[in-house]
Amino acid sequence: MNGPRLVVDDISVIRVGTPRPVLNQISLTFSSHELVAICGHNGAGKTTFARTLLGLCPVAKGTISLNGRPVHRAGQRQIQMVFQPPSAQLIGQTIFEELAITALQSNPALTRSQLEQFVQDCALRVGLLAPIHADVHALSGGELQRLCVAQALASDARVLVLDEALSSLDPATRTSLRHQLRDLTVTHGMTVLMITHDMEDVLSADRVVVLDRGEVRLDAVPRDFFYDGAGQTSPCSSLGFHPPYLVEAAITANQKWGTSLNPLTEEQFVEELSHVPVP
Ligand SMILES: Nc1ncnc2c1ncn2[C@@H]1O[C@H](COP(=O)(O)OP(=O)(O)OP(=O)(O)O)[C@@H](O)[C@H]1O
Ligand SMILES: [Mg+2]
Incomplete structure (x- = not known):
């Protein structure tokens, strides 16, 4: 059975200058192996929710815990985010550097040859076929997105949050990445939260959460989101x-x-x- 992994308990976020809470009393539990689509219209609070999970937005009330430990103590590396555009989060010069830096943070004892093998495995797992010593600046948008997902693998994150990360990709790349994300939930037991406006993403998810003006409007399986009884x-x-x-x-x-x-x-x-x- 999939145990609870990420528990968001009654969180509210207040921003200066906004008349109502940006997030208002949100309670959600996400399990391992779960691929969840998070939808909502512009300004619904999706990005704020993601940033709050990463500890980037102070909460006015409520708690977030990962496997029973408050998130700030569980270590932020366990929750990774893929931003849009992906280049915003890259620091290495090559695919190897990018993934090796991340891998060394969680396992400093890796040798050069172990690192090469590890990086190669991570890249292959997300379908990133460019040579690992390729310059990251020469990668296409889709390859960069794959690199960012590989980075989450390299960090051994347990939760991956993608904020509209697939939105600018061509349909074939998007479909392929959806399959890779599904694979991460199955083979790695990862929890993947996919913030999206794309209803095709919702079709491929296990569950859909709709945010509306900072509140959870719906939490359902995709079939109940798309069809009445x-x-x-x-x-x-x-x-x-x-x-x-x-x-x-x-x-x-x-x-x-x-x-x-x-x-x-x-x-x-x-x-x-x-x-x-x-x-
Ligand atoms: N730093 C900030 N200061 C004040 N208000 C903010 C800040 N960041 C976001 N907000 C407000 O919080 C609300 C939610 O914004 P958020 O970016 O989370 O929405 P979103 O659902 O991600 O929208 P979109 O689909 O456009 O990306 C908006 O009304 C926004 O104006
Ligand atoms: Mg947003």
Whole structure:
């Protein structure tokens, strides 16, 4: 069973100059192996939430703990964030330097050859295929994003937070990185929190949390976010998000044929359609 990992208990964040709390009494528990999409309109408090997890925003009240220890004592390295743009967090000259610096912080005893092997493994695991001695400034946006995810692996972080980190990537790279993130939850037991406006990201998540004006508006599995019980409407629309094409197509089919299709992947859609009697 997946135990609780990151427990956010009743936190509120107040910013000078804003009339209401930017985060207001947020309580959420995230488990290991969980891939969670965090959505919300502009100004909902998503980035503030991420920064608060990293200890960058002082909380007016509430606590955050990781595996039972207050986050400030658990060590911030256990929670890593991937920013947008990714270059904002890079300090090394090459892929090797970037990952080696991070790895040495958690394990200073690594030899040069162990480091080379470790860096190579981290890069491969996130599908970063450029040579490890390549200059980071010569990498594409997608390669930089992969490098940042590899950095989280090198640090042995338990929680990875991505703040719209996939938003500027081409669809193929985005899909590939989604798979890599899923893989991190399965093989490393990582908790991945993906802040996103992209409903395709939500389709690939285990769970979706919607923030609205600093409060948790919804905490649900993607199926309940995209389909009401009868599959006739999409709750995500009433929350102001545009459902993905797949969901729209299934709901249109349900309205027309009286079916209750609720697929989250194209394969599921094809499978569910195959059981619908030909009208
Ligand atoms: N340093 C700050 N000082 C004062 N107010 C702030 C500060 N940072 C954020 N805010 C306010 O907090 C609210 C939430 O901002 P935040 O950046 O967390 O939203 P967001 O959900 O990430 O939005 P977006 O989708 O645009 O990135 C906004 O109203 C913003 O103006
Ligand atoms: Mg933001």
